[in-house]
Each structure stands twice: as structure tokens, then as C-alpha cells.
Amino acid sequence: ATRMTQSPSSLSASTGDRVTITCRASQDISTYLAWYQQKPGKAPNLLIYGASTLQSGVPSRFSGTGSGTDFTLTISFLQSEDFATYYCHQYYTYPRTFGQGTKLEIK
Amino acid sequence: ETQLVESGGGLVKPGGSLRLSCAASGFTFTIASMTWVRQAPGKGLEWVGRIKSNTDGGTTEYAAPVKGRFTFSRDDSKNTVYLEMNSLTTEDTAVYYCARGDNWYYWGQGALVTVSS
Numbered sequence: 001a002t003r004m005t006q007s008p009s010s011l012s013a014s015t016g017d018r019v020t021i022t023c024r025a026s027q028d029i030s031t032y033l034a035w036y037q038q039k040p041g042k043a044p045n046l047l048i049y050g051a052s053t054l055q056s057g058v059p060s061r062f063s064g065t066g067s068g069t070d071f072t073l074t075i076s077f078l079q080s081e082d083f084a085t086y087y088c089h090q091y092y093t094y095p096r097t098f099g100q101g102t103k104l105e106i107k
Numbered sequence: 108e109t110q111l112v113e114s115g116g117g118l119v120k121p122g123g124s125l126r127l128s129c130a131a132s133g134f135t136f137t138i139a140s141m142t143w144v145r146q147a148p149g150k151g152l153e154w155v156g157r158i159k160s161n162t163d164g165g166t167t168e169y170a171a172p173v174k175g176r177f178t179f180s181r182d183d184s185k186n187t188v189y190l191e192m193n194s195l196t197t198e199d200t201a202v203y204y205c206a207r208g209d210n211w212y213y214w215g216q217g218a219l220v221t222v223s224s
Contacts, residue, residue, distance in 0.1 A: 034210070038152075044152065044204075045214070046211055046212060046214075087151065089211070091209070095154055095156075096142075096154040096157075098151060098154065101151045
């Protein structure tokens with residue numbers, strides 16, 4: 001199975017900050033990568049697919065880059081509603097796999 | 108707009124069985140692949156598997172921990188997908204999400220399954 005490793009596992013930041021979360025795949029997955037945001041007690045919400053395509057309705061402060069094995073999710077100007085847990089997810093091969101999550105907390 | 112409503116969750120004893128349903132609306136269900144993902148309490152997301160559309164063969168893929176115990180099915184006349192779970196263990200305790208898609212996902216609200224004696 002393709003292992004997805006996110007870093008950091010947790011991150012403290014302030015509103016207005018720019019933050020970057022990284023995701024590394026254990027094999028080349030091209031750009032078959034998605035990012036999700038999950039708030040406590042809620043279902044995950046799709047942010048980005050194809051490594052860099054913003055899902056409709058997602059604010060433009062979210063952006064994704066990368067291909068192959070290394071990917072990043074950047075939030076350019078943190079808003080209060082962005083404090084949540086973020087997961088990367090590869091859909092290049094079966095079984096599909098997720099990163100372990102990055103919890104973004106208020107500093 | 109995609110809407111997915113899971114039902115059928117609850118408390119079951121180890122070794123028991125349970126069937127979850129996921130009712131879909133807001134998209135063309137008959138051509139959609141449907142995926143199940145679970146999340147144990149306080150843990151991350153774990154892919155459980157997927158069922159393709161019947162027009163695409165209705166084929167299934169399962170994660171190793173559930174293969175042989177879990178079965179996906181779908182009823183296109185009811186726009187519903189099912190997850191039949193057998194031989195449940197405490198390790199299967201989780202919120203189970205159904206999701207539209209085989210690649211990136213649009214998610215239901217989830218159903219809690221608790222396996223405990």
C-alpha cells in the first residue's frame with residue numbers, strides 16, 4: 001500500500017498567518033492527490049483534487065502544489081474558520097490511503 | 108448538490124453483524140462509484156472500499172482489514188448503497204462515512220458503529 005506521511009502532525013498559528021502542510025507519498029502518485037478539511041464532529045470536506053485544482057466554493061486562500069511524491073497545501077491568510085484537521089489522500093492506486101492528518105490550532 | 112444520508116449505525120456485540128445504508132440524492136447515482144471510509148474515535152481516516160456503478164460492472168474493492176467480512180451492494184432503484192458488516196470486532200468501532208466518487212470524495216454525515224460487549 002502507498003503510505004502517505006504528513007508533516008507536521010500539529011501546527012499552531014494565528015489568524016492572518018500563512019501556513020504550509022506537506023504530504024509525502026511512498027511511491028510516485030503523479031498528481032492523484034486530494035486534500036480534505038475536517039472540523040470536530042463533522043464529515044471531511046473536499047478542498048483540492050488533482051494536487052492543485054481547487055474544489056468549487058473553496059476560498060482562493062487555499063492552494064495545492066506538487067507531483068510525484070511531494071505535495072503541499074498552503075493557506076495564505078488564515079481565517080478563524082480554517083482551524084481544523086487536514087488530510088491528504090492518494091487515489092493513484094488501491095487501497096486508497098490517507099495521511100495521518102495535521103491538526104491546525106490557534107496559537 | 109450531493110446529499111448522502113447514512114443510517115443503520117448502533118451498538119453491536121463482538122462477532123455480530125450490522126448493515127449500513129446510504130441514501131443518495133442530488134446527482135446521477137446510477138453512474139456513480141460509491142466509497143466507504145471509516146474513522147475510529149480520535150483517529151484518522153481509513154479507506155474501507157468502493158463499489159462501482161452497475162453500468163461500470165458494479166465491481167468492488169475492499170481494504171485488507173475488512174475483506175471477507177464486509178460486503179458492498181447497491182440498489183439503483185432506491186439510490187442507495189449498503190455496507191453489510193459481519194464478524195465485527197472492537198477494532199471496527201468507528202464512524203462510517205459513505206462518499207460519492209472513486210477518486211476524490213463528497214461525503215455523507217457518517218454513522219457511528221460501536222462494537223462492544
